[in-house]
Amino acid sequence: MKLRETNVGRSIFRSPDRKTERDRAAGHWSSFLLHIYPVKVRREELHFRYSWYLGVASTVLLASLVVSGVYLMFFYVPSPTTAYGDMQTIQTEVAFGQFIRNVHRWSAHLMVITVAAHMARVFYRGAYKPPREFNWVIGVFLLILTLLLSFTGYLLPWDQLAYWAVTVGTSMADFVPFIGGSAREVLVGGDQVGAATLIRFYVLHVALLPLIMVAFLLVHLWRWRKDAMLDQERPGMGLGPHAGEEGGVGAPPGSGKQGGGE
Amino acid sequence: MSDTDPREVEGKRLLGIVPGQPATGERKVPEEQDLVTVWPHLLVRHAVVGVAVLLFVLILGILFDAPLREVANPFETPNPEKAPWYFAALQELLSHFHPLVAGVLVPGAVIVGMIALPYIDRNPAARPALRKVAVVVFTSFLVVWILLTLIGFAFRGENWGWVWPWDEWHGEL
Amino acid sequence: MDRRRFLSVGWKLGAVAIGCAGAWTSWDLLRPLPGSGLGGLIKTVPPDEVPAHTTIYVRSAQTYLTRIEDEIVALWQKCPHLGCRVAWCEGSGEFECPCHGSTFNRAGEVRSGPAPRGMDRFVVAETDGVIQVDTGTVVRGQPAGSPESIDEPPRDGSC
Incomplete structure (x- = not known):
């Protein structure tokens, strides 16, 4: 007997047996995990050449970064006296430490590439055009956040590579008119990169920036889900003044209140 | 609408009114999507x-x-000192222009330009062939940025001097 | 202004005010405490140990000491461009920055590269027979393009 046909299964999935496509849509609609997806998408979105699946790749890399990053946090103390030693311990003594660190590092580099490539692909597809302008703007912020996360993480090993790259990076702030000098001081926590900088970058890297990142990502996905069925370059669909509004002319059948599973 | 709904107009049931559209007669039937x-x-x-x-x-x-160099030492700057590869283009710019230009104005303009892009480019066409200006501008920016990144990452050696990557390798990930 | 409009504008202004207060407070909390930098007077070497045609490095003050026209000058190691440590190169008789290739002459004036001004100096004074460097007082270098105060062309043999 299948789990979803038992009393317990029904209480979990709350969906009818999958007999028709409508049942399947209903099951999708009542699933918490699937609610970040629309119920239906345009067929062309399935093709590899449509998106190259770069958005999915970026999201998966973010997940890999969160998992490997949390593992590394168990073995790392952000202080100039301990940080470098902890890195050596991670690489030599911690079980799978070197491997997890590698995965974290390469995921971060790859994520910068996939996020940038995702933006380029969206540009050439013209997918930033109305009504998707605002999602593009959120995407720009996500790219900036990716770079900031990479940069703050770069300091944490406290080796020569880290120390001087961050010295150069933060010194750039000095040249911003009016607020530059104090912005650099707030970021660095002193005249030069030191203990205060390390703890600041650590907090930014493991708490503040990831939270902001996830918040922006959720809005990004939500906008994608809302717009997933809107077509482009068709009169009255996706480009007209009433496109996407409920009941507006050109709204596809089923995008209203009752239909479409929305 | 009053509470006498649904009412009939010319023999058809009136469900709603869209401003500027006739209640009956020719209505655009949206194409069925795939x-x-x-x-x-x-x-x-x-x-x-x-x-x-x-x-x-x-x-x-x-x-x-993953690389791990010697412990951080404020008294010794490695030579060459390279930023992470995704900032290599910026570092390359910084070696040519005043930091206010290369470190603040250029990145600021890039970010503002990216954010403003969908509001500047109001051409509704999606196919690249129908929006040559946007595609050319974006592509040239992309090419310049990738070139600068490559140069800063692989073609710079001691004191930020030019090296050939097959002679000396200074890139670090 | 009627009551409805007053309330509508009022709560928005209130929210903005709270936001500004929060931002200002956090900004101020995150400013580094005074004296957290290098700071203070640092005793170095007797004046006659400071050379005239080369430099000596004082690690505790992160400073190069040299003599320009019989006057002792303390040059901070931090590159005025982006903060890398500028190294003295005996071979060329110049300061060379490894990050973006700026070079400075022995007096810390810009010769080439992207540095916007010469190397910063500290105020020096002689007390009890040793040179004291006041790392709390930074004198900013001359802007790039100013004429050089010493005539020492670079030698061959850059580092």
Whole structure:
């Protein structure tokens, strides 16, 4: 007997047996995990050449970064006296430490590439055009956040590579008119990169920036889900003044209140 | 609408009124879209891509070790000193122009330009052939940025002097 | 202004005010405490140990000491461009920055590269027979393009 046909299964999935496509849509609609997806998408979105699946790749890399990053946090103390030693311990003594660190590092580099490539692909597809302008703007912020996360993480090993790259990076702030000098001081926590900088970058890297990142990502996905069925370059669909509004002319059948599973 | 709904107009049931549109007569019938259900069509593909990406990262992690140089030393700047590769283009710019230009104005303009892009480019066409200006501008920016990144990452050696990557390698990930 | 409009504008202004107060407070909390930098007077070497045609490095003050026209000058190691440590190169008789290739002459004036001004100096004074460097007082270098105060062309043999 299948789990979803038992009393317990029904209480979990709350969906009818999958007999028709409508049942399947209903099951999708009542699933918490699937609610970040629309119920239906345009067929062309399935093709590899449509998106190259770069958005999915970026999201998966973010997940890999969160998992490997949390593992590394168990073995790392952000202080100039301990940080470098902890890195050596991670690489030599911690079980799978070197491997997890590698995965974290390469995921971060790859994520910068996939996020940038995702933006380029969206540009050439013209997918930033109305009504998707605002999602593009959120995407720009996500790219900036990716770079900031990479940069703050770069300091944490406290080796020569880290120390001087961050010295150069933060010194750039000095040249911003009016607020530059104090912005650099707030970021660095002193005249030069030191203990205060390390703890600041650590907090930014493991708490503040990831939270902001996830918040922006959720809005990004939500906008994608809302717009997933809107077509482009068709009169009255996706480009007209009433496109996407409920009941507006050109709204596809089923995008209203009752239909479409929305 | 009053509470006598639904009412009939010219023999048709009136369900709603869209401003500027006739209640009866010729209405645009939207083209039927070619839609597929996300489960299973899109989800299966996403799962495959996700597993493939993870596998790729795991293999990279087994094959290559992340670099760790000597402990940070404020009295010794390594030569050459390189920013992470994604800032190599900026560092290359910084070696040519005043920091206010290369470190603040250029990146600021790039970010503002990217954010403003969908509001500047109001051409509704999606196909690249119908929006040559946007495509040319964006592509040239992309090419310049990738070139600068490559130069800063691989073609710079001691004191930020020019080197050929096959003679001396100074790139570090 | 009627009551409805007053309330509508009022709560928005209130929210903005709270936001500004929060931002200002956090900004101020995150400013480094005074004296957290290098700071203070640092005793170095007797004046006659400071050379005239080369430099000596004082690690505790992160400073190069040299003599320009019989006057002792303390040059901070931090590159005025982006903060890398500028190294003295005996071979060329110049300061060279490894990050973006700026070069400075022995007096810390810009010769080439992207540095916007010469190397910063500290105020020096002689007390009890040793040179004291006041790392709390930074004198900013001359802007790039100013004429050089010493005539020492670079030698061959850059580092």
